Structure formats: structure tokens, C-alpha cells
Amino acid sequence: MEKATELGEVLAFLASHLPFSRLDHEALAKLARHCRISYHRRGTRIIEAGQENLYLSVVRSGAVELRLGGSELNARLGEGECFGYPSLIRGSPAQNEVEALEDTLLYRIDKAAFLSLREADPDFRAFFATDEASRLRRAVETMRAEEGDGSLRQDALGTHASIATLIRRREVVTAAPDMTIAAAARLMAERDVSTLPIVRDSKLVGILTDKDLRRRVLAPAIDTSLPLETVMTASPLSAVEDTPILTALVMMAERQIHHLPVTDASGQLVAIISSNDILARLGSNSLLIAKEIATSPDSAGVARAAAQLPAAMNGLVGAGVDADHVSRYVSTIGEGAHRRLLELARNELGPPPVPFALVCFGSLARAEQALGSDQDNGLVFGEGFDRDRHDAYFESLAKHLSDGLASAGYRYCPGDIMATNPAYRLTVAEWESHLRQWIDSPDPQAILESGIFFDMRGIAGEIELVETLRARVFEAASANRIFLSFIARAAASTRVPLGFFRNFLLQDDAIEGRVLDLKAQAITPIVDLARTHSLAGAIQATNTLERLRAASDIGSLSDDAARDLAAAFEFVRDVRFRHQADQNAKGDPPSNKLDPESLSRFDREHLRDAFRLIRAQLDKLRSDYAGGLT
């Protein structure tokens, strides 16, 4: 006789659903044995709020609905989904009332078996973590580890992957500034290096490359007995060891350099890394696009280079690069395209008659671009701008830029927020009064549309003009409680879903749709939250993660809230990039909308966590800033 016989059906069902599918046979069999099977007719109560709960329940067939305290809809769960664990873990009465939405069969695992496995198995414990932020962070890490191919360990290319992981040997060939050019050239030839860092008192003071020898020494026939310091690039760009790999890549791409000196925290030179080192790691042509754009002879060249962006993005996503770095990378390419197109236009139209800056708004300003972005930009003019005399030049400049961007894949802004629109070619003072109208006499509808103007960044020209404008606008905004309450209310009015039920999106009033708009329903609310805090606290940063950090630094957001939102932001953007990578691979145009059916169980569960965190912070925002206004 077989003692301890398992019910094969129970075992097989659990084995095909997370997190049970990750358990070994012994642990799984133990859960399957310590289980009750119960049937609940549609409309009957399974758990009362405030009652003791004895089981981790898994929906075997049918569906259940969870209502917080018996009233507010919290979740609907279908086959394979679990409920009841928060009360088991807390050891306190159930907070949710659970009712059968359909005739439902449950597998209910005993509290003791659940808790002892949770104790013994960290993965199992993590799955049932009641802290959504830590679940999300873990999810992001898991995905990164899974996305990256076998040769890339998670710690070598995650958020924490720094250029230090690229350094193969720490012995660097260096020269002193007073070495002669001839001696330095011999040294480089002997040691077979193309880049020579120049060091005084073990501090980096200059750099000399093969190219410098050609251009600055051989071509102009400079006397090679002169000291190095006469021809070296003084105070070269360098990076500290813990600089993220992608940041280093972007630094090099922007300046079109191929070697980057790496120093330790004290400024002592430890290595030189090359762009090839990074490319070999990423296996992508990401650096090349930035270079190609920066050197394109015409807008067609910019468009050709930008057309490779989706493939490069797929490379990064496939290599397990985190969403923040992918966004920064995509944004850098976008920024480069703006700069180069503007430069090309200037070459054609001649120098500008007055100082100006190109300002961009929205995701590009925040360095959070994904594929399929619109153009959102304007021109800011400095002293001496005379509309009658000068605007024709800038109108033409804007037209060149905008058309060039459109052919490079950056769609014309449907709301016409582009420098081609005369309303967005203004002096600093005009811009200020334009933005002040929203601040000084806020109007709910206008506020909804004004958000992106408060994410601004100068990307070409006299950037100080934009800095001045932004400082003035933020100062006015932070002083105006009424404006802040309007902004907060606008942010809080976003309908973030509760989660999913089968292939539908679940909303508060249970109306379900088949489309999840990742941007509108998850990313924008976090951006709005961060912006509201940054306006309230006159925070300098424009990037959402930086704004969240700054908001927690000044106490506008609690540390936990900032951490929660950052985790949610990372996760939803990660889902978006993976989704866009799939679209690229299929040849579909990039979008932010997806069918819940295309989401894995893993993504659904974690998106639900992200939604919950966002909703909680939107509620808090409403009560903190929009109090009294209904």
C-alpha cells in the first residue's frame, strides 16, 4: 500500500502554475497533500473580512472577487491565481472579503504547510511578498537575469553594472607631461597602445591618441622633441569606476571618443576602456548610431542612422539592460538627432541672428524616451530678438528641424507643440508669461494639457536661456498652492487599473477593457506624480527617477513612497520595452498599447503590484495637495 499518496490532478495543476511550478517534487507533493479541495457556488462568500483565514487558496476553476473590507473592489482572480496569503503571513484576520464570482473549485493549502515552505524557500517567500515594491524590484532583477544570455550574469549588466566590470587589467601605460613627443610615440609603439594617458602625481592630466599624433604632430610638422603637454588633450573626460556601462557608452558616443580613462574615487587612473570593450559586451551597434547621426552629412543620413534605433534597442533589451538605461540611450539618440538636424539647418541657413536655444518637452526632456515618440519642442530667444526681423529665419530653421525629425521617425506632434508653431517661438519673457497663465489662473482642462511644458530641457544652442526660464517658472509654481492643487488633481484623475481578470483589464467600477495602455495608465501617472512633487518643491531635476529621489530628499515624498514609485516605474517601463522589442521583431510599429492576453502571468501579477503602488501614491497626492477642492 502506498502511504502518502498524492492526488495526481492537484499535483499536476500546481506544477503548472507559478510559484508552485518552481518547486521541487518533494516540496510540491507536500503542499498537494496538505490541501483541502472546496467548491463554492457563484455568489457565495468564501472568506469574510475580519475573519480568521486558514488557507492559501488557489483557484482551480471558476473565479473569485476580492473586496477590501467587503466594499472596495480589489481584485478578480481566475484559474491558477492565489489569495489569502497576506493574512497568513501577517497572522491577522483577512482584510479582503472573498466571494465566488462563478462556481469555483479551490485548492486550499494549509496555513502551516504554506508558512513552513515560505520559511524554507526564499523564492517561494519572494513570490508571496506582501511588499509590492520589493516584489517588483525582485521581478525586475529576475527578468534581467532571464533576458540576458547565459554569458551575461545579472550582476555584470544590471543597474549596478559598472565599467569596473569591463576592466581586464589594471596596469596602464602612462607618460609624464614632460616626456617628449618622440619618446611618447616610441612608448606607444612598443607597448602597442593607441591611447596614452598623461599623469602627474598619479592624477590624470591629459591624454594623447594615435589620431592626435597624426593630426597635431605629423600633419603640422611639430617638433617631436617638445614635451607632451604641448600637444595632449588637457583635462580629458574620464569616468569613475562605478559609472554604469551605458552611461559611459553615452558619454563616449556624445563626444565621439573611443577611449575613456577610468579613475578610482580618489581620482587615480586605474584603466582605459574602449568603446569596443563595451560593444563587445552589449553586442549591439548602439554606439555607432550616435556617431553616425553626429556625422551625417544631411537629414537623409540622420534618418538612415535613426532607422537602426529599433534594432539597437532590441539588442539592449535582449541583453537584459534595465529600462532606465534603455530609455536614456533612446533619448540620447533622439537628442543627437535634434542637435545634428539643427546643425545641418544652421549650415544651410547661416548663423542665427540672435542667441537662441532649442528646448524639448516631455519624455525627451526627461531622458525617458521610448520608440514612437512625438516631437515636442520650441525655441527660446535671448536678448535682441525682434520678431519682425528675425522670426523668418527661425521659422525656416524650425521647419528644417521638424521635417528632418519626422523623416527620422519622430512624428509631428499632433498637438502642434513644435517650434514650427509660432506660439512656441518665444523669448524667455514670453515663454514665462505663457507658462505663468497656467500657474496664475489655473483651469482644469488646460492643466491636463500643460503637463509636458513643465518637463523642459535645453538641448542645443544657449542652454542657459532654458535654465533661466525653468528656474523662474518653477519658483512661481512652487509658491502657488492653488496651481499645485490643480496639478495634483489632474495627476490623480488618471484611471490606473486594479489589475487583470482573465484577458480583461479590471477597473474600479469593474468595467473591463481588452487594451492596456502602458503609457497612459501606468507610466504617465508616475511621471505626473514626480512632476507635481518637483513643482511643489522647486526641484531642479527633470528625469522622473531623479525627481523622485529629490522629492524624498526634501521630504516631499516619504523614502518608501519614492522607492515604491521608482520600482513601479522601472517595472512598467521594462514591460513596455520588452513589448516594443517584440513589436520590432514582428515588424509592427511601436506602440504603448497591448492586449492583456499577451502578458505573461508573471507580468500580470507584477503589473498589478505596480498599479497598486501607483494608486496609493495618487490617493496620497490627492489628499496632500488637492485637499479641500472637490
Next chain:
Amino acid sequence: MLELLFPSNEKRLRRKFYAAARVAPPGPLRDYYEAGLPSFDTPAADLRMTAIDLETDGLDFAASAILEAGLVDMVARSILADTAARLRIRPPAALRAESVVIHRLTDDTLSDALPENEALDLLLPLLAGKPLVAHFADIEAGFLDAACQRVYKAPFVGAFVCTMQLENRWFPRTRAADGLRLGKLRAGYGLPAYTAHDGLTDSLACAELLLAQIAHRGADRLTLGDLVRR
């Protein structure tokens, strides 16, 4: 009320039960009878029952052999997975030739099977004191009785709950020819389709069906008398 309408149901079963007890030899069968029968007044909510399914090599009680018994205990509102049990039984020599022909049983497949007498010695304590639940319980009742007659020369009597009969009694309607089959009925209650058809899976499938039937009937005032087959 049902007790009034069918006053003889419990008495008739008890009479048979005690008569069989008297002829049972000392040992597992005697012990089974000594555990007694729960009263028909027992509220369904307080009952512990055993769902049982026998896999046999034919439908003739006397001439066919039990090959496997699957069982799992249940209470009115849930099934207790930790009570699941499976017994594989070696057909008695007398029945074996035929079994081999029909099922192509090899010594290998029978390696973990027990002789019928040893299997019954283990099975009976699992049934003692509890009503037995089966889908078309006549089969389980008939085969258990035939096996006990062979091994102990005494009958097997139990309080059987038949889910097929309950369905007809509680939810009468016109049905297709195969409308009372376990899988069909389960689908009607939204229960999952089980693919395996071994004794243990079928006993679980039957136990779940009874949970569903009780839930739809309303468990509150049900007693054992309402459940037992008539």
C-alpha cells in the same frame, strides 16, 4: 421530514448491516462492522465520508476482478487531500486468466499489486465508520461485497452515497443518454475536466461532484439520510 416519508430506509440498512456483522469472521471485516454506521440524522456538515472508485476488469461482480481502489475522505464542504490512498490489487488466480486476456496485465504491472485478501485487510479500515461516496455506487457496493464474500465468506454492507442517483433525485430533468456520466455532470457544475481515469482521480472527481451537488442543493439542513442512496 424525509425521515417520516421513508421511515424504513435507515432501519433496512441497519438490519442488513447488523446481519452481516454477525457472520463476519474476526479480523478486518469484523472490525469494520464494529465501527458502526453514523446515524441518518447526522447533519451533512458533521459527516466524514470516503469517496471510493474501483477499477475493475468487467462489470460482473462475481466473475470480474478489482484491479485498483482509489479513495479520498471528505466532509460536506471539502475534500481532504492528505487522506488520498490507492491500492493496486492482483486478480485472484480464479479470475486472473481472463484479466490477463482483457487487460494484458503483465507481472510487471502487477509488481506493486497486493493479493486480494491483503488488499482488503488494508482497505476495510479506511472505510470503517464512514458513508462511502461513489458515482453509480452499485458497482462499488457489488464489487466490495463479492470480494468480501470471496475472502471472508461474509457480505459487505455500507452506507453508500451515489452521486448519480443524487443528481436524478435532486435535479431531475430530461437528459441525453450519457447525461449522467461523471464527466458530463461535472462540466455542468463548472468542475474541471480530468484527463486521467485511474481509481484515485475518479474518486476525487466524484467527491468534487458531491461537493458541488451539496453546494447547489444547500448544505444547511442536509442529513446523512438525505444523501444515502435509496
